[in-house]
Amino acid sequence: MSVVDRLAHPIVQAPMAGGPSTPELAAAVCDAGGLGFLASGYRSAAQTRDAIGAVRERTGRPFGVNVFVPGDPTVDQRELSRFLERLRPEAGRYGASVGAARFDDDDWQAKLELLSADAVAVVSFTFGCPPADAVGSLHDAGSEVWVTATTPDEARLAAEAGADAIVLQGVEAGGHRGAFLDGDEGEAFGILALLRLAARDVDLPLVAAGGIPDGAGVAAVLVAGAAAAQLGTAFMCANEAGTDPAQRRALQSERPTRLTRAFSGRQARGIVNRFMDELSDGAPFAYPHVHYATAPLRAAARERDDPDGFNLWAGQAHRLCRDEPAGEIVRRLASEAQEALRR
């Protein structure tokens, strides 16, 4: 029986790298009967180990850890340089400097070793399909391997690579698109169409993500064939989340979202702000180079509580997220879902 079948509520808290995901959030979700997740993205293996320890101090329940699959270090240097020039006045505005635009693999090998030596219930992957040896050693350690897919093709590839479940991410989702490649060719599927297509192709538990704001949305994806719903934005205003105050205010506004490469060099959905308006056009395919280049600017804007200068990741239905303890959110989602199914 898979992890998702053993949950009291078919609700997964999405890993949200860059601040919102905390051990407190993951533990609270687990204790309420959902599946909490840690985001190892932008953290070293050592920091990830500490965060895992912090969850275990708070709960004995199963939880997951998300890992970024490293991409291709090759970028168009001319396009990248041109973009870095455009970042300079932006940095000046906040009294910051543009960071070094470098590649790294987000401590990939060390994280795999950590997670193979000391297993958690689920290891999920984003930005690509893990290689067979990685899947094998995590299986040997006793973990389930979940892979994020944004198209039916990616879902099929993940199934062939030995995944135990597929996280289907619709275009509605906040934060980075988890596509295997960050091209413009990949079709931007809405979650409902993606779920119905993947359900025909893949005989694995499907975890549906993307713009699911409430229990009626959870019930809808379950009816459409998902084994569980994964929600990120719905947990961003949770008391236990590490979400920045300026971002919390923006999340509860009516402001529109869109996809942009301006903050990180990879497509991600956030609430439209000045930075996005001014820098999205021509932002290069250069992840994580652009992420590191903008990091000091974003930190300085956060410091000044200025929501126009950093990434306000949010899914399309962000307006419906609520300031509540995470456990309350899980219980509310579950009871709303029950109610929607009864109607």
Add this chain to the structure above:
Amino acid sequence: MSVVDRLAHPIVQAPMAGGPSTPELAAAVCDAGGLGFLASGYRSAAQTRDAIGAVRERTGRPFGVNVFVPGDPTVDQRELSRFLERLRPEAGRYGASVGAARFDDDDWQAKLELLSADAVAVVSFTFGCPPADAVGSLHDAGSEVWVTATTPDEARLAAEAGADAIVLQGVEAGGHRGAFLDGDEGEAFGILALLRLAARDVDLPLVAAGGIPDGAGVAAVLVAGAAAAQLGTAFMCANEAGTDPAQRRALQSERPTRLTRAFSGRQARGIVNRFMDELSDGAPFAYPHVHYATAPLRAAARERDDPDGFNLWAGQAHRLCRDEPAGEIVRRLASEAQEALRR
């Protein structure tokens, strides 16, 4: 009680202008317990009157007629001229000529008069919100007025304008986006997020459209708060549909879809083909000017059975559509939906 509450099955056949919608299709859907629709787009009022008569010859059940709300005739003439130049070699390829790029209002006033004089059960609008006097005269005639919305804001405006139901169109939908304005600013909502947001804002029956391929998809939107599901692509391969043979083949393939303005000057989703690849970049906001300019080229490509030269409108889950009589499709969707709700 609204029309949608009186249906045996909460299934609406989307109006599909440009060929697929036929009186036979609408009547077959109605007779199977769904709501059939005629598309008056690109037809004169007289042709619409004849099509209404042809439905009435086949069924005594209620059905709907969709009307395009005329847009702004003003276009950027330089951009349009530049695009028309790019169409010339494309026309040459098919031995055709580029059509006159003109504005018209799609016989708006005459259609309103026709539908006010001889009421059908539902008049739905696309590309904008009908003015109060139009809504009033259709109400006086005894029709329900439905308005297509792609954002929560549009849904609110439609409710304020007196609409009896809102057709929520997600970005997954095939064919033209029904947005009030064809800007790039409007957020491209997936149907599930759009439905949950609009359900909080608008106290009217919501009809959900966009990438719903089967009964599990229908059940999902009902659970998420829709009063009915509207499906277009699912009916495009119906025996009674007027869909072109080359398009039927493409619909049942795995080919990706995307949004483009290349065929009509307004955003629409179709299966990617050569025309779309070569002409989408820089296609102007100029509807229906571009529609008329490309019409002879598209007709010539259809004539040659060449799916690379005309618009292959399709929703994101087109691969799941089936060659069946429309009545069978309605009954299958209804029983699949029941089954999905039982699980």
